[in-house]
Amino acid sequence: MSELIIEQFMCRSDNFGVLVHDPETGLTASIDAPEAEPILEVLERRNWTLSHVFLTHHHADHTEGLALLGDRFNLKLIGPKKSMDKVGGIMLPVAEGNVIEWSGHDVKVLETPGHTLDHVSYWFSDDALVFAGDTLFALGCGRIFEGDAAMMWESLEKLSALPDATQLYCGHEYTLSNARFAISMDPENAELKVRAEEVARLRRDNLPTLPSSIGVERRTNPFLRAASPELKNTLGMSDASDEAVFAHLRQAKDNA
Ligand code: ZN
Ligand code: FE
Numbered sequence: 001m002s003e004l005i006i007e008q009f010m011c012r013s014d015n016f017g018v019l020v021h022d023p024e025t026g027l028t029a030s031i032d033a034p035e036a037e038p039i040l041e042v043l044e045r046r047n048w049t050l051s052h053v054f055l056t057h058h059h060a061d062h063t064e065g066l067a068l069l070g071d072r073f074n075l076k077l078i079g080p081k082k083s084m085d086k087v088g089g090i091m092l093p094v095a096e097g098n099v100i101e102w103s104g105h106d107v108k109v110l111e112t113p114g115h116t117l118d119h120v121s122y123w124f125s126d127d128a129l130v131f132a133g134d135t136l137f138a139l140g141c142g143r144i145f146e147g148d149a150a151m152m153w154e155s156l157e158k159l160s161a162l163p164d165a166t167q168l169y170c171g172h173e174y175t176l177s178n179a180r181f182a183i184s185m186d187p188e189n190a191e192l193k194v195r196a197e198e199v200a201r202l203r204r205d206n207l208p209t210l211p212s213s214i215g216v217e218r219r220t221n222p223f224l225r226a227a228s229p230e231l232k233n234t235l236g237m238s239d240a241s242d243e244a245v246f247a248h249l250r251q252a253k254d255n256a
Contacts, residue, residue, distance in 0.1 A: 002103055006169075007042050008208060011035035014173045015061050017208065018131065019048065020124075022103040027051045029102065031122070032171065033065030039233045040072070052102065055079030056133025057119040058086040062171065072222025080111075091152055094120060112159065115142030123162060130214070132159055134171045138212045138251035139192075139199070140178030141223040142171075143254065149247035153226065156246070160224045164215030175199050175209035181256050185222045185249060186231055192220040222249055 002024035011017040011034035018031040019042055029052035030039055043050055056062060059079065069075060070089065073180050078100065081093035094100065096111040108123040112135040119142075122131045123226040134142035135152075136159045144152050159168075179196040186192055195216070199209050218224050225231045226246035237245050 001126060004105065004124070004129070006129075006171065007046065008180075009038055009042055010173065010208075011038045011065075012061060015022045016169065016171060016173060016208070017042070018169050019043070019046075020129075021048050021051075022105070025103045027103040030065075030069070031169065032056055032062040032133065033069055034061055036065035036068035036072075036170075039065055039069065049073060050075050054107075054122050054131065055075050055083065055087065056121065056131065056135075056171065057091070057116045058083045058135070059116065059210075063087055063131065080118040080120045086118070096120075108247065109211065110155075110158055112136075112155035114144050114147035114149075114155045115206065117146045119155070121159060123166070128163065128165050129169065130139055130159065130162055131169045132171075135159065136221075137169065137170045137172060137178060137215065138168070138175040138209050138217070139182045139195070139221050140174055140253070141221075141250070144250060149250055150243055152245040152250070153243045156223055160214065160218055162214045164218070166212065166214040167211045168213055168217060169211050173208060175212070176203045181253050182220065182222045184256075185252065186225065186234060188234055189220060189225075195220050 005021040007019040009017045015034035017039050021028045028048040031054050048184040076091050077089050079090040081095045084090050094109040098109040100107040105126045108119045112119050112121045115134045179199045202209050227242040
């Protein structure tokens with residue numbers, strides 16, 4: 001099994017495009033299809049042919065490039081079974097616990113609803129990579145549009161349980177504003193302070209703040225720290241349930 005090559009680049013205003021390429025088989029997958037042009041540019045520069053798309057959820061900023069890419073390439077669309085009524089052309093519908101063998105690499109499907117009901121994340125367990133779409137962001141999490149706080153918290157716990165070293169890729173570059181919010185909620189967190197400075201420096205230089213890792217997120221992302229006694233204490237919610245703390249944080253971010 002060869003090491004996968006990953007290209008991450010910007011699409012639209014703040015969406016990430018991500019291409020995963022296996023140099024051994026020549027297969028190339030796009031994680032979502034936010035916008036066709038930048039994806040085509042990277043494919044051309046690398047001389048790669050797109051063979052697959054892994055779709056995380058139905059939102060337009062993750063699907064808009066599908067039509068054009070589908071015209072150009074003979075590609076296989078892998079996507080949530082629950083998206084099939086909203087997104088045409090899903091050839092391999094997936095659900096919780098499914099394991100896809102992509103180019104000889106295991107890809108485990110985690111249903112991570114909350115942002116939308118159909119949302120899934122793809123865990124390339126052999127490669128220690130996870131593509132979390134709009135569920136988990138660096139220092140943040142997705143807005144809850146279709147689910148509720150309990151559902152989103154359960155999804156985040158699922159991602160948080162992956163091995164520390166797992167590299168985290170997300171749908172958007174929202175880290176700078178997430179960092180400001182995180183510091184305001186969790187000011188005693190020394191590692192978070194250091195990270196927020198690093199994030200500010202990267203964004204000043206117009207560099208991406210991702211990938212992150214599950215371990216870093218577990219220690220610095222307030223939404224993953226909803227179960228932490230220290231953070232509960234800081235928030236004056238020592239006796240509250242993890243889920244209530246998460247709901248409080250999400251609501252505070254929505255109103256920030
Ligand atoms: Zn979305
Ligand atoms: Fe999005």
